[in-house]
Amino acid sequence: MPDANKEYLLGVDLGGTKILTGVFDSKLEFKGEAKLSTKADRGVEAVIERIARCVKDAADECDLNLKQVRGVGIGAPGAVDTESGRVIFAPNLPGWKDVPLKKELEKLLDVPVFLGNDCNVCTLGVFDQEFKAKPKHLLGIFIGTGIGGGLIINGDLYCGHNLTAGEIGHMVIEVNGPKCGCGNRGCYEALASRTAIFRKIQTAVKDGQKTILTEMLGDSLADMRSGDLRKAIRKGDKFVEKVVAEAAEFAGIGVANLINILNPEVVVVGGGVIEALENEMMPTLVKTAKDHVMPGTMNGIEIKASKLGDHAGITGAAVLARRGTA
C-alpha cells in the first residue's frame, strides 16, 4: 500500500511520438505506468503539459498523489543540460530549443524534477538495475526507430563537451551507403535501425518481393512493427530473415567500432528492435562484432541484450530522480 511519506520515484521517457511514465518504489521496484502520445506538433508548451498529465495519470494509476512522490526523472531526446535542467535542442521535437523543462514541470507538479538525455538515462537504468558488480566502463546501445548510445566511464555518465556524447547513430560505417535522416549517407542508424529494416523491406516489396508480411499487414505494410518481423521469421519467411540478419551484421560492425574506440567492460544492447528480435539478432551481432574487433580488445568484454526492454527509459529516469533526491 502507498504510504503518506514521499517514497515513490517517477520516471518519464519522453519520445518523439509517445510519453511513458513509470512509478517505482524507493527500491526501484516497478509499480505501474501511464502512456500518452506526445503530440509534438502542438508545440513546446502543450507537450510540457502532456508530460505533467502523464505523470499525474501514472501516480493516479497506482493510487498515489504527488505528495507521495520524492522526485520525477525524465529522459529527453536531444542535447540536455542536466545541471540547469534545460533541453538545449531536440531534433525530433519541433521547436524544442533551450527549453527550461525542469523549471516548467516543477511549476506544474510541485515535485523536484531531474533531466537527462534519453539514451544516457537508459544507460543509467541498465547500469543501475542489470549489474550487481558494477562494470567500470559500460556502453549502452539502443536500437529502435534510430540508434542512440550512452557511456558510463569510470562508473559515471560521460556526456562530453557539449553534452552530446553517445551520438553513435550517426557514426558513418558505409560512406556511400543509404541516405540517413541527418543528411549523411551510411550512418549506423541508416543501416541497422528499425527504420533501415522497414525501408529495405518496403522497397523490396514494391519491387515485387514476396513476404508473409503483406499477408499479415496488407500490401502497404502500414503499421509494421518489429514484432511482426519476428512473427514472419518464425513462420519461415526467408526474405525477412535475411533483411534482419543483414541489420544484425551492421549492428555488430558498429559494436566492433565502438569496442575498438572505447574498450568498455560491457556493451549492453537494448531498444525496441532488440526487445522484439533478441534471438534473431544477438547471435549474429555478437559474432560479427568479435570478427571485426582488433585482437586483444575483446578479452573479457561482454556483449549482452538488455533485460529492461521498453522499461529502460523509465527505470533510468527513476534512477536519476533517486540520485537527485538522495
Next chain:
Amino acid sequence: MPDANKEYLLGVDLGGTKILTGVFDSKLEFKGEAKLSTKADRGVEAVIERIARCVKDAADECDLNLKQVRGVGIGAPGAVDTESGRVIFAPNLPGWKDVPLKKELEKLLDVPVFLGNDCNVCTLGVFDQEFKAKPKHLLGIFIGTGIGGGLIINGDLYCGHNLTAGEIGHMVIEVNGPKCGCGNRGCYEALASRTAIFRKIQTAVKDGQKTILTEMLGDSLADMRSGDLRKAIRKGDKFVEKVVAEAAEFAGIGVANLINILNPEVVVVGGGVIEALENEMMPTLVKTAKDHVMPGTMNGIEIKASKLGDHAGITGAAVLARRGTA
C-alpha cells in the same frame, strides 16, 4: 650545462621500424635526440638491447651520463599494462607478447622506466605541451603508416578495460572498402593513412596514371615519403592533389564519427602524414568533419593540427617519465 643532479628526462618512441629517443630538461625543453632502426626481426631481447643503446646514445649526444637522468619514458606500439610495465601484445613487433619491458630496461639502464601505449603517450605529450588551459576531454589522432588515437577524459588518459581504447584506425567507415592489414575492409586506416594514399597512387601508376612522382622517384615509387606528396602537389600534380584530398575527406569523416561518439573539447591531429601535409589536408579534413557531425555537437570544439610533429612520441614519453618520478 648539464649538472650532476638527476635533472633530465628521456623519452623513447618505440616504433615498428625505428627507435627515437629524446633528451629533455625538467621543464620539458628538448635538448637532443638519437635514432636507431628497430630490427624487430631480431627478436624481443635484441630490440630491448637496442632501446637501451638508443637511450645511452641520446644521453651521450647531450654530454650526459645516465646518473643525471631522473627517468625514462617509453611509448610502445600495442596494448600495454602501464602499472606492471609490460607490453601485453604488439602486432607490429614479432614475438612481443607479455614482455616485461620496464623491468628489463631498468636492469640495463639502472634508471626508473615508465611505459605507455604509443598513441596514448603522443596524446599525453600534446595535452601537456600544446595547451595552456587544459581541455577537459581531448582526442588525439595520429595519421602515419597506420592511424592511432589517444583519449584524455576528465583530464586523464583513458585506456579502457583491456587498455586498448583508442584503436580508432580499425573503425570501419566503408563496409566494402579496401582491405586493411587487420583483415577487415574499409577501416579508417585503410582509407586515410599513408599506406592508403601510397597504395592508391601505386595502383593508379601501374594502370598508366601519369604523375610527377615517377620523375622524382622512378617508376617503382620505392622510398616514397609523405614529403614527396607535398612536393608533387606544389609542383602542380593534380592527380596527387586529388588522392591526398580524398584521404583528407576520409580523415574528416572519421573525425566526425569520433566527435559524434565522444564529443571531446579538442581534437588534435598529428602524425607524419599531417606533419608533411598539414596545409594540403587540414582545411578539407576540418570542413568534412563539420559537414558530417550532428547539429550542436561541434559547438566550441576545436580541430587542430599538432605542433609537435615527429616529437609527439618522445615528448609524451618524457611527460610520462616526469609524472612517474614527480
